[in-house]
Amino acid sequence: MFHKRFRSIATHLVSRIVLLALIGMSLFVSLLAAWEYESGKRSFKADMERHADSSLLLLSSALWDIDPAMVGKQVKWLGALPQVGYVRVRATTTGELFEAGIPPAADRPAVLKVDIPAPQAVKAAASIPLGTLEIWESRRYYFEQIRNSILGVVLGYGLFTVMVCAVVMVVMRRQLQAPLRQIAGFASDLKPNGLQQVLVLDRPQRDYVDEIDLVARGFVQLQSDLQGHIAHLDRLVAERTAQLEQVVEEVKSLSLTDALTGCWNRRALDERLNVEVKRCLRYARTLSVVFMDLDHFKRINDEYGHATGDAVLKELALRCQRELKTQVDWLARYGGEEFLIVLPESEAAQAHQLALRLGSVIRNQSIDIDNLSLHVTASFGIAQLQEGEAMDSFLHRADAALYEAKAAGRDCVRFSGAHLRRQEKAPHKPESGRRRFRKGPQ
Numbered sequence: 515m516f517h518k519r520f521r522s523i524a525t526h527l528v529s530r531i532v533l534l535a536l537i538g539m540s541l542f543v544s545l546l547a548a549w550e551y552e553s554g555k556r557s558f559k560a561d562m563e564r565h566a567d568s569s570l571l572l573l574s575s576a577l578w579d580i581d582p583a584m585v586g587k588q589v590k591w592l593g594a595l596p597q598v599g600y601v602r603v604r605a606t607t608t609g610e611l612f613e614a615g616i617p618p619a620a621d622r623p624a625v626l627k628v629d630i631p632a633p634q635a636v637k638a639a640a641s642i643p644l645g646t647l648e649i650w651e652s653r654r655y656y657f658e659q660i661r662n663s664i665l666g667v668v669l670g671y672g673l674f675t676v677m678v679c680a681v682v683m684v685v686m687r688r689q690l691q692a693p694l695r696q697i698a699g700f701a702s703d704l705k706p707n708g709l710q711q712v713l714v715l716d717r718p719q720r721d722y723v724d725e726i727d728l729v730a731r732g733f734v735q736l737q738s739d740l741q742g743h744i745a746h747l748d749r750l751v752a753e754r755t756a757q758l759e760q761v762v763e764e765v766k767s768l769s770l771t772d773a774l775t776g777c778w779n780r781r782a783l784d785e786r787l788n789v790e791v792k793r794c795l796r797y798a799r800t801l802s803v804v805f806m807d808l809d810h811f812k813r814i815n816d817e818y819g820h821a822t823g824d825a826v827l828k829e830l831a832l833r834c835q836r837e838l839k840t841q842v843d844w845l846a847r848y849g850g851e852e853f854l855i856v857l858p859e860s861e862a863a864q865a866h867q868l869a870l871r872l873g874s875v876i877r878n879q880s881i882d883i884d885n886l887s888l889h890v891t892a893s894f895g896i897a898q899l900q901e902g903e904a905m906d907s908f909l910h911r912a913d914a915a916l917y918e919a920k921a922a923g924r925d926c927v928r929f930s931g932a933h934l935r936r937q938e939k940a941p942h943k944p945e946s947g948r949r950r951f952r953k954g955p956q
């Protein structure tokens with residue numbers, strides 16, 4: 515997920531503390547060095563004044579007595595002081611020079627320069643000074659002093675910084691890093707179906723809350739909100755799926771149902787009859803169909819209008835449905851004013867009985883629409899499925915039988931097949947214009 519290297523907050527914080535400490539220390543050390551140098555110079559001068567005071571008496575009498583050994587000894591003693599770099603005594607009368615230490619650069623003035631007066635006892639006789647005493651500081655000594663002082667400060671400062679960093683690391687690890695890592699691990703392991711998991715942090719009980727507790731509390735809230743949201747979405751999906759299934763069912767039903775009469779349409783007929791024919795052929799079951807066609811329906815349309823024709827068709831389908839007593843028989847609108855009744859497990863004789871009954875119902879019961887009382891008749895053609903017969907041929911025979919019924923003067927029933935046709939009177943001459951077996955609705 516992340517392509518950058520990991521760097522903990524504690525490390526970041528510690529590096530910042532170290533950087534800050536270094537900057538602070540540099541400033542502090544610079545100031546300290548300057549201060550140490552100045553104060554060193556001041557204390558050196560005071561020191562030298564003290565030593566000069568104590569040496570002046572000795573130097574004064576030594577010069578007066580012209581005792582160069584004593585002067586040299588005293589100069590050596592002064593030069594041996596660790597803070598003194600160079601000491602020089604020049605005798606005024608003889609011009610003799612006594613020195614100790616390493617001579618400084620020519621342009622460096624002496625820190626202390628004092629005249630050596632004549633001893634008290636002869637002061638009146640010799641009013642001019644017997645010589646001059648000059649003292650230079652030892653730079654090396656003072657630089658060492660400053661270095662030692664800075665080293666102490668640096669060590670102390672460094673030690674303090676290390677301790678602060680260690681404390682920060684420990685506190686950050688315990689208080690921040692460990693719980694944050696735990697929260698991050700919990701979050702990455704969280705699955706949509708495991709939102710009820712509870713985040714438990716390995717932290718001691720305390721009587722206050724901190725930022726980590728707030729994050730953990732936020733997590734609990736987020737989980738609960740997500741659970742609620744998912745549950746809501748699940749409900750919504752279930753609701754929508756049910757609605758969709760209902761719509762699909764309705765569409766399916768509409769696609770298989772005839773809108774006018776409510777019985778199966780031609781499409782459903784083809785699907786269902788095909789299955790029925792195959793089933794009967796495989797298990798050697800009987801299957802019969804009855805083609806039913808209203809007689810002179812065109813006249814009704816022509817005389818009373820299309821709407822009346824529709825009402826007649828609806829009524830015809832209704833009467834048909836009422837006569838189909840068993841659950842297995844079913845009715846389909848084949849096209850126009852033509853219907854097909856499918857009778858599984860029925861022989862032609864049973865289909866005949868049904869057709870006669872239906873014919874009688876249609877003939878004898880007027881169809882009342884508004885103020886009209888219409889009397890209609892229907893013709894029927896029957897066929898029983900033969901061994902190994904295809905659906906088309908089966909329907910074709912039933913349609914041919916209907917054609918015969920029409921030709922025989924209508925309002926009658928005809929069978930397909932010579933042996934059965936004998937049961938009914940031979941057909942009359944067919945009327946011209948009667949349609950033949952069709953593959954689809956007209």
Ligand SMILES: Nc1nc2c(ncn2[C@@H]2O[C@H](COP(=O)(O)OP(=O)(O)OP(=O)(O)O)[C@@H](O)[C@H]2O)c(=O)[nH]1
Pocket residue numbers: 774807808809810811812813815819820821822823824827849850851920924948
């Ligand atoms: N009202 C209405 N009429 C329809 C519908 N479908 C087909 N028709 C009509 O049904 C009539 C069928 O006419 P024909 O095929 O000549 O049949 P017929 O007048 O019944 O004559 P025969 O069948 O020979 O007795 C036509 O006038 C079609 O317009 C429909 O859904 N509603």
